[in-house]
Amino acid sequence: MGAAAVAGAGGLVALPVTRADGGTRDILVELTVVALLVLVAGLVSAMSVLVPVALLLVGAVYAVQLVRDDAPADAAAPAFAAGLLVVAELAYWSLDERDRVQGERGDGLRHLAYVAALGVAAGLVGAVLLAVGDAVRTRGLGIDVAGAVAAALVLLVVVLAGRARGGPGSAGR
Amino acid sequence: MSRRGSARVTGFALVAAIGVISALVARRPELAIVAAPFALLLGLGTGLAREPRLEASLDVRSSRVLEGEDVEVEVTVSSETGMERLEVVIDLPDGVGVAEGPAGVAVRLAPGDERALCYSLRPARWGVYDVGSVAFRARDRLGLVLWERRLAEPRLLRVYPVPEPVGRAFPAVELQAFAGNEVARVAGDGIEYADIRDFVPGDRVRAINWRASARRQRLVVNERHPERNEDVVLLVDSFLDLALGNRSTLDDAVRAASALATRYLDRRDRVGLVGFGGTLRWLRPGMGTTQRFRLVETLLETRVETTYASRDVNLVPARVLPPKALVVALTPLVDSRFATALEDLRARRFDLVVVEVDPAPLVPRGTRRLDALAFRLWLLEREAMRSRLERLGVAVARWGDDGSLDQALEGVRTFRRYARRARV
Numbered sequence A: 001m002g003a004a005a006v007a008g009a010g011g012l013v014a015l016p017v018t019r020a021d022g023g024t025r026d027i028l029v030e031l032t033v034v035a036l037l038v039l040v041a042g043l044v045s046a047m048s049v050l051v052p053v054a055l056l057l058v059g060a061v062y063a064v065q066l067v068r069d070d071a072p073a074d075a076a077a078p079a080f081a082a083g084l085l086v087v088a089e090l091a092y093w094s095l096d097e098r099d100r101v102q103g104e105r106g107d108g109l110r111h112l113a114y115v116a117a118l119g120v121a122a123g124l125v126g127a128v129l130l131a132v133g134d135a136v137r138t139r140g141l142g143i144d145v146a147g148a149v150a151a152a153l154v155l156l157v158v159v160l161a162g163r164a165r166g167g168p169g170s171a172g173r
Numbered sequence B: 001m002s003r004r005g006s007a008r009v010t011g012f013a014l015v016a017a018i019g020v021i022s023a024l025v026a027r028r029p030e031l032a033i034v035a036a037p038f039a040l041l042l043g044l045g046t047g048l049a050r051e052p053r054l055e056a057s058l059d060v061r062s063s064r065v066l067e068g069e070d071v072e073v074e075v076t077v078s079s080e081t082g083m084e085r086l087e088v089v090i091d092l093p094d095g096v097g098v099a100e101g102p103a104g105v106a107v108r109l110a111p112g113d114e115r116a117l118c119y120s121l122r123p124a125r126w127g128v129y130d131v132g133s134v135a136f137r138a139r140d141r142l143g144l145v146l147w148e149r150r151l152a153e154p155r156l157l158r159v160y161p162v163p164e165p166v167g168r169a170f171p172a173v174e175l176q177a178f179a180g181n182e183v184a185r186v187a188g189d190g191i192e193y194a195d196i197r198d199f200v201p202g203d204r205v206r207a208i209n210w211r212a213s214a215r216r217q218r219l220v221v222n223e224r225h226p227e228r229n230e231d232v233v234l235l236v237d238s239f240l241d242l243a244l245g246n247r248s249t250l251d252d253a254v255r256a257a258s259a260l261a262t263r264y265l266d267r268r269d270r271v272g273l274v275g276f277g278g279t280l281r282w283l284r285p286g287m288g289t290t291q292r293f294r295l296v297e298t299l300l301e302t303r304v305e306t307t308y309a310s311r312d313v314n315l316v317p318a319r320v321l322p323p324k325a326l327v328v329a330l331t332p333l334v335d336s337r338f339a340t341a342l343e344d345l346r347a348r349r350f351d352l353v354v355v356e357v358d359p360a361p362l363v364p365r366g367t368r369r370l371d372a373l374a375f376r377l378w379l380l381e382r383e384a385m386r387s388r389l390e391r392l393g394v395a396v397a398r399w400g401d402d403g404s405l406d407q408a409l410e411g412v413r414t415f416r417r418y419a420r421r422a423r424v
Helices: A002-019 A022-044 A050-069 A077-097 A107-138 A141-165 B007-026 B029-048 B210-216 B249-266 B289-300 B336-347 B369-391 B405-423
Strands: B002-005 B055-060 B064-066 B071-079 B083-090 B096-098 B104-109 B113-123 B127-130 B133-139 B145-152 B156-160 B179-183 B192-198 B220-225 B231-238 B270-277 B281-286 B326-331 B351-357 B395-399
Touching: A002 A022, A002 A050, A002 A077, A022 A050, A022 A077, A050 A077, A050 B007, A050 B029, A077 A107, A077 B007, A077 B029, A107 B029, B002 B007, B007 B029, B055 B133, B055 B145, B071 B083, B071 B104, B083 B113, B104 B113, B113 B156, B156 B289, B210 B220, B231 B249, B231 B281, B249 B270, B249 B289, B249 B326, B249 B351, B270 B289, B270 B336, B281 B289, B326 B336, B336 B351, B336 B369, B351 B405, B369 B395, B395 B405
Parallel strands: B064 B156, B231 B270, B231 B326, B326 B351, B351 B395
Antiparallel strands: B002 B145, B055 B071, B071 B113, B083 B104, B083 B133, B096 B113, B127 B156, B133 B145, B192 B220, B270 B281
16 A cells, blocks of 8 residues: 555656646656655654655645646646545555554455545545636636525524524523 | 544644645645645544444453463454444563464444454463453544543463473482372381381281291381372572573473472472562472462462572571472572572571573573683583582582483482482
8 A cells, every 4th residue: 555655646746747847847856756755754664744744745746836837727636636635545544554453354445445435526526626716716607696695505504593592492491 | 432533634634734825825726626625534534423332341261271372362342333443452461472363353343233353362481461451443434533442351361381291200318207109218107118127015916027927936027118298399590580582591490390399299299389589489388289279370470570689598488498398499590699598508408409490502602702701601600500519419400402301300310319328
């Protein structure tokens, strides 16, 4: 699992590195090497505190590429989010495996399916957020309607909460 | 069960927080999108996690085993609420291991399920171990929250040393007054023929040797040797323990003591025990099966407790060392206090035998010339100590890697036969 996590992290950073220009690419490659080394060190020495550091460095590679290239809204962000979550889960799974606890038959497959589902869900959440972000940026009629619906929903929740508090239990006092 | 967050909680929170802050600072919503799944998972995982209910019990099938024998332990777990993953780790003390497989097992419990997990434990050396500690760790569905609990019911496992085979025990010089299996030197009522003598009033008629009386024309009676028992005190040196790998001088001394105690008790002798070291332990001489268990239980408590205080045999209560007792000392002959105590015992006219658990194979010789010289000097000092004891009439049996305990004791028998003749 540790090797899969490292390979996944390597594959993930390949996206911003290949998209970057000459000067930026050198910085990204250096950041990538550091990120992968930190991840390997964390997994080998079973120091779980190094895993988020490596994840942040992988994220930093993506962030630097976005900022330096000043690209418009990146459609690959949901995929990157899903990939980062999968890498994180694989890394922590690898650390869990070091506890020398023997699982039941099929545990590995079940966990693998869970990680895959987590990746898909993260991708979907990312896609929804990207769509919402895009809608906010364009400031069209859709966003006004969404705002009105949200306000109405909040009002509805407040009214429902108020009615629940002032129910038969409190009226009898 | 106590609740705590797994390593994922810290990691995910860090990634989510720094991702969102970076998105605000860099004005890039993509970074917030990257952070969002982490934050969402964190919120869902910690918010929806409910404490599972766990019932657990531990059953140790046997509380007494021999070294190297396996003992079955069953851990039964059940849960009303169900658990996605329950890790059961049996927490074993040093000296006990799991015979096959790992000490930790992870199971999945459906609501109302009950599972029995069997472990086969194998103690490597004698002693008393508490095997009643089991750690449980349950995880929520997302692996973010952990609930931990420890089952700590003291379950003592007594591991008896495997006795070394001892064919023949050596008798004491002087026997006691009680009936036993050893033929005494003195004349009296017994089975073994000793001599004939003239009849005196008071002699039993059945003791008259009629053939000898007819030849001598006067009444003569048979004299016989009575069968008596002996008092044996096992003196175990617990000042220090030299160990290398699986071998240790204290382990071997306890095994030898156990074997000798069993052998002497089988002969209806009274056997006592003195653990002479940092802490003084003793058991008054006694006989029978009860005494055997008492002895083994006392031996199991033997351990090295370091002390720099002087120790001599005056500390041993007089009733533990009865007169005419055979004292068998089991020692690596390394601590000078024990050697002094042996000389002191001999000076008090105790019949003394030393079984030396040879520590030389356990001591590294060193690679440098000076180390090799020091090792040789140490061996010479040991030889001198051995000679000093032998000059005092103490038989010293060297028990090392190259022979069995029985072979070592054969040397004691030979020495004592020779020493007795020399004294006469």
